[in-house]
Amino acid sequence: MSAGRRTAPPEKALTRQAEDYLKCIYEIEQGGAPAATTDIAEQLGIAAASVSGMLQRLARLGLVSVERYRGARLTAPGRAVALQLLRRHRIIESFLVTKLGYGWDDVHEEAERLEHAASAELIDRMAEALGNPTTDPHGAPIPTAAGRVDERRLASIADLPIGARARVVRMSDRDPEFLRYLAKRGIVPGATVRVAAREPFDGPITLTVGRAKQAVGAAAAAAVYVDGAAREPRTGKV
Amino acid sequence: MSAGRRTAPPEKALTRQAEDYLKCIYEIEQGGAPAATTDIAEQLGIAAASVSGMLQRLARLGLVSVERYRGARLTAPGRAVALQLLRRHRIIESFLVTKLGYGWDDVHEEAERLEHAASAELIDRMAEALGNPTTDPHGAPIPTAAGRVDERRLASIADLPIGARARVVRMSDRDPEFLRYLAKRGIVPGATVRVAAREPFDGPITLTVGRAKQAVGAAAAAAVYVDGAAREPRTGKV
DNA sequence: GAAATAAGTTAGTACGTACTAACTTATGGT
DNA sequence: ACCATAAGTTAGTACGTACTAACTTATTTC
Ligand SMILES: [Mn+2]
Ligand SMILES: [Mn+2]
Ligand SMILES: [Mn+2]
Ligand SMILES: [Mn+2]
Secondary structure, three states, X not given: OOOXXXXXXXXXXXXXXXXXXXXXXXXXXXXOOOEOHXXXXXXXXXXXXXXHHHHHXXXXXXXXXXXXXXXXXXXXXXXXXXXXXXXXXXXXXXXHHHHHOOOOOOOHHHXXXXXXXOOHHHHHHHHHHOOOOOEXXXXXXXXXXXXXXXXXXXXXXXXXXXXXXXXXXXXXXXXXXXXXXHHHOOOOOOOEEEEEEEOOOOOOEEEEEOXXXXXXXXXXXXXXXXXXXXXXXXXXXX | OXXXXXXXXXXXXXXXXXXXXHHHHHHHHOOOOOEOHHHHHHHHOOOHHHHHHHHHHHXXXXXXXXXXXXXXXXXXXXXXXXXXXXXXXXXXXXXXXXXXXXXXXXXXXXXXXXOOOOOHHHHHHHHHHOOOXXXXXXXXXXXXXXXXXXXXXXXXXXXXXXXXXXXXXXXXXXXXXXXXXXXXXXXXXXXXXXXXEEOOOOOXXXXXXXXXXXXXXXXXXXXXXXXXXXXXXXXXXX
């Protein structure tokens, strides 16, 4: 009861909103730059003015550092909060899919709410029941209880040159429709795709998935991440 | 998508607080009288003035009817909300105990938060995974998805005359300490107790539980509910 | 480099929730 | 019937979160 990290003050529980802002900032920051007000606003479906206000509050709590007109970055404590939330989110999604028969295209919203209500104890029990998985149903890495996570930046299908072959490892989980669209075409984590053709000017990309050929838009392709991108070996045989 | 009850307007989701007030009012009302401001305040650990304010808001939403200086009663819609919340709470408690190894003395707080975040879909899936149980780990009846629930008023141990034998069916789940205290004495749902002695003036009640004799306080006895209270038959043999 | 546009901030408003302090109503004991 | 006390309400304050409108700063384009 009296252990606890020295760096952590009493820390009155954060609100659902504050937590979601931190997670959102974390995700935007993974792109490299600080999180811009408008990007946060758009992601969260909130007016930019409201974001300005919240950023000041989060800064006052020491969770982000804001450079006026420049964007926000998580501080170490803010990052810790974001990673714990991400862990909760992803374990919940995994649990819902594996233990309760949810479709992988249908868990995000539920997790978006439950993540704020689930205790660390519950999350650990779920994780254990799942055998401590390291990725969620969309291929996103699950941070450990200690806050470690794989942050490698992955290439997307949109980044692949013609002829490249790659394994799908992860995709954006925001839109169930999008996930169903992909799944219907065999584009799921673990699948192997090959870039058969690319139209210029962000045109459609033609993929070989299994035996079938699929043309997908550039935006869709940019939301599907791959691992081990490789040009087709000349002696190519899959 | 366009079905829906005629009586139900758009119904912007209620807040966690509003839901908890309704549940609390429901529980107090089970005692027969309207829920008094102070009782609600005490149950929720909130100032009476705050309760007055919230009751007006709930009344404006048509969820309670308030008689000034007299207390609040749920309306039909308010009652429906309370029962759905109760269903969520109790199914969550059951799930945590049965599927995730929680102790029955340790689930209430977790459920108190999750109940506001879990969708009807999630609750139905949990219920199904449990075989649609009709009572939670503390013996409380679980309302159906349609909002039906067993509201029989049960006698408590404190109501039993000397010599009576009864089956424990339910107990208050607010205080984990209390539940552990009871469990340690064999007083759990399903157990049979016999009243061996009673001190007057709300004094302790001596129970026979299994082979052992236990003296419990009147307050504790009043929080343990029993079914099939019966005087020991003259030819008594357990 | 100045004007046009985009991005971001502040000011002012609203609502829900909670608090304390001060007041009002109801009730029970004599 | 009266009054002391308990119960309940209102008024005034605070904070978090969100909004729109108006303004300011940064960036892009010519
Ligand atoms: Mn998700
Ligand atoms: Mn969320
Ligand atoms: Mn409970
Ligand atoms: Mn609750």
